[in-house]
Amino acid sequence: xxxxxxxxxxxxxxxxxxxxxxxxxxxxxxxxxxxxxxxxxxxxxxxxxxxxxxxxxxxxxxxxxxxxxxxxxxxxxxxxxxxxxxxxxxxxxxxxxxxxxxxxxxxxxxxxxxxxxxxxxxxxxxxxxxxxxxxxxxxxxxxxxxxxxxxxxxxxxxxxxxxxxxxxxxxxxxxxxxxxxxxxxxxxxxxxxxxxxxxxxxxxxxxxxxxxxxxxxxxxxxxxxxxxxxxxxxxxxxxxxxxxxxxxxxxxxxxxxxxxxxxxxxxxxxxxxxxxxxxxxxxxxxxxxxxxxxxxxxxxxxxxxxxxxxxxxxxxxxxxxxxxxxxxxxxxxxxxxxxxxxxxxxxxxxxxxxxxxxxxxxxxxxxxxxxxxxxxxxxxxxxxxxxxxxxxxxxxxxxxxxxxxxxxxxxxxxxxxxx
Numbered sequence: 396x397x398x399x400x401x402x403x404x405x406x407x408x409x410x411x412x413x414x415x416x417x418x419x420x421x422x423x424x425x426x427x428x429x430x431x432x433x434x435x436x437x438x439x440x441x442x443x444x445x446x447x448x449x450x451x452x453x454x455x456x457x458x459x460x461x462x463x464x465x466x467x468x469x470x471x472x473x474x475x476x477x478x479x480x481x482x483x484x485x486x487x488x489x490x491x492x493x494x495x496x497x498x499x500x501x502x503x504x505x506x507x508x509x510x511x512x513x514x515x516x517x518x519x520x521x522x523x524x525x526x527x528x529x530x531x532x533x534x535x536x537x538x539x540x541x542x543x544x545x546x547x548x549x550x551x552x553x554x555x556x557x558x559x560x561x562x563x564x565x566x567x568x569x570x571x572x573x574x575x576x577x578x579x580x581x582x583x584x585x586x587x588x589x590x591x592x593x594x595x596x597x598x599x600x601x602x603x604x605x606x607x608x609x610x611x612x613x614x615x616x617x618x619x620x621x622x623x624x625x626x627x628x629x630x631x632x633x634x635x636x637x638x639x640x641x642x643x644x645x646x647x648x649x650x651x652x653x654x655x656x657x658x659x660x661x662x663x664x665x666x667x668x669x670x671x672x673x674x675x676x677x678x679x680x681x682x683x684x685x686x687x688x689x690x691x692x693x694x695x696x697x698x699x700x701x702x703x704x705x706x707x708x709x710x711x712x713x714x715x716x717x718x719x720x721x722x723x724x725x726x727x728x729x730x731x732x733x734x735x736x737x738x739x740x741x742x743x744x745x746x747x748x749x750x751x752x753x754x755x756x757x758x759x760x761x762x763x764x765x766x767x768x769x770x771x772x773x774x775x776x777x778x779x780x781x782x783x784x785x786x787x788x789x790x791x792x793x794x795x796x797x798x799x800x801x802x803x804x805x806x807x808x809x810x811x812x813x814x
Contacts (some may be wrong), residue, residue: 404694406443408432409686413729416679417768426675429682435446436727438641442689450688451681457560458642458677461513461648465672467624468514470654473668475618476625477506477518481526482611488609491801492532492600493593497524499537500589503544509629512556513546516776517673524783529609536596542776543764543799547588550760551581555644556634557680558731558770562739562756564607570637576753578809584761587803595798617657624653676771680732687736703747711748719808720752723762723800731770735759753811761807764800767792 399507412432414427434440464791471477480502488495507515520541527534549556553573554561560567568576593600614622628649634644690696706714726733738755763769767777767789780787 401441403413404439405436405689405693408435408439408441409689412682413733416481416683416733417730424679426673426682429679429686433682433685436689442685442724443693444493446589446688446692447685450684453564453688454680454684456564456643457557457680459647460554460560461557461676461680461765463628463643463648464511464514464554465674465676466647466650466654466668467621467628468510468518469668470635470650470657471510471618471621471625471672472518472522474621474657475612475614476618476621477522478525479610479614480506481519482520482529482609482755484608485526485530486611488530488605489607492603492605494639495527495532495605496537496540496593496596496600497589499527500540500544500592503541504585505547507545507548508551508555511554512549512770512772513676513775515541515545516759516772516779520776520779521783524779526609527605527616530605532603532605533599534783535787536599537786538780539596539758539795540592542773543588543592543727545772545776546761546764546770547584547803548581550577550584550756551685552629552633554629556647556760556772556781558735558759560642560754561680561732561735562713562742562759564739566742567639570633571640573636576749576811577756579810580753580757582808583806584757584803587806588764588799590800591799593793595795610774617661619652620657620660623740624649625659628653631648673775679771687732687740690737691740691803696737699737699741703741703751707748707751707770715748715750715754715811716808718751719758722758723765723804726759726762726769727766730768730774731759731763746769750811754808755809757804757811759802761800764803765793765796 409432412428415423415428434446437447438443457514479736484498484502485495488498503515503519506519520538521543523537524534527537550559553559553567602730611795628646631645631649632642654668658668703714703718706717722734722738738759742752742755763773767773767787777787
């Protein structure tokens with residue numbers, strides 16, 4: 396920035412944009428606020444066009460990843476795979492609400508690990524709502540399981556959360572290194588989140604009787620192919636991660652190939668499927684990349700990097716704890732996508748210890764379980780609830796999140812050093 400006045404103007408635009416993305420004044424989509432903020436930075440001469448385009452280009456792998464995941468997730472939804480899985484969970488619960496809660500949580504874990512947390516929020520949530528209503532259960536406890544596991548299981552694999560790609564970018568660890576860093580913390584996050592959520596919702600879950608069976612929709616040829624496609628995507632991306640190949644293009648190609656195969660066999664047009672996908676996520680992410688590029692130009696990233704380097708040099712363990720907790724809290728102030736972009740810029744430029752970088756990612760992924768605005772996945776989950784006429788206030792979610800997120804975060808951070 397050329398002057399303090401420019402810095403103040405840039406900070407004002409970034410702050411208003413971030414608030415707009417989180418609060419959505421006038422009910423305008425998040426993407427409009429992000430893109431408007433990016434255009435304002437360039438239009439007022441606070442960020443050169445070249446730097447803005449450089450920021451947008453940095454997100455190319457994320458755009459491809461999101462597009463591929465949204466394609467295959469929407470295909471699976473249209474072919475009834477998630478409705479089938481939810482009904483299967485009810486059937487295997489055998490009339491036990493506690494068992495049903497566990498099964499919904501396990502299905503959510505599976506979907507999050509292989510299809511990303513956004514898929515759990517977008518497509519599994521409506522299926523769980525329909526299945527629990529059919530079983531005569533109160534839907535909200537099981538819907539909360541979808542929301543919390545979407546974040547708790549989101550760092551099992553690199554593909555489990557778009558934020559993972561945002562944080563690491565071109566520095567994505569090999570799969571073996573990823574598992575070395577995150578296997579134990581991931582298990583801790585999933586198990587502790589389940590136990591805390593189960594205890595918090597004990598009265599709501601244990602006080603009702605549910606049907607022993609519900610009408611399970613028939614899983615057609617397209618649904619079975621979608622299931623195989625999801626497994627194939629998981630294997631391909633796991634292999635790509637192991638070979639240190641960027642995940643965006645393989646994800647996109649797998650999604651396109653699976654959709655093309657199913658649509659061709661069913662003799663269906665791709666247009667209805669494409670029309671149902673929330674493509675606005677892509678300009679939203681692009682706009683956020685531009686905002687982060689402005690922070691880079693302002694020197695914010697360099698300053699944070701210097702602070703973390705100094706802390707890591709004197710006490711890596713204490714720095715890891717500090718940055719993990721701070722990042723988790725920051726998610727709930729500014730949403731984990733912009734926080735992840737800033738954290739990724741810092742982590743990628745600072746030659747920080749693995750433990751500190753791992754703590755950053757855990758904070759970015761798990762922190763959003765505190766509040767309803769912490770992550771894009773939780774916001775998408777909230778939209779799905781509103782479509783069904785369910786009111787979940789920010790205060791109600793915060794009361795549950797305050798009991799569930801902190802123990803899971805602390806348990807995960809404590810296990811970063813376990814090898």
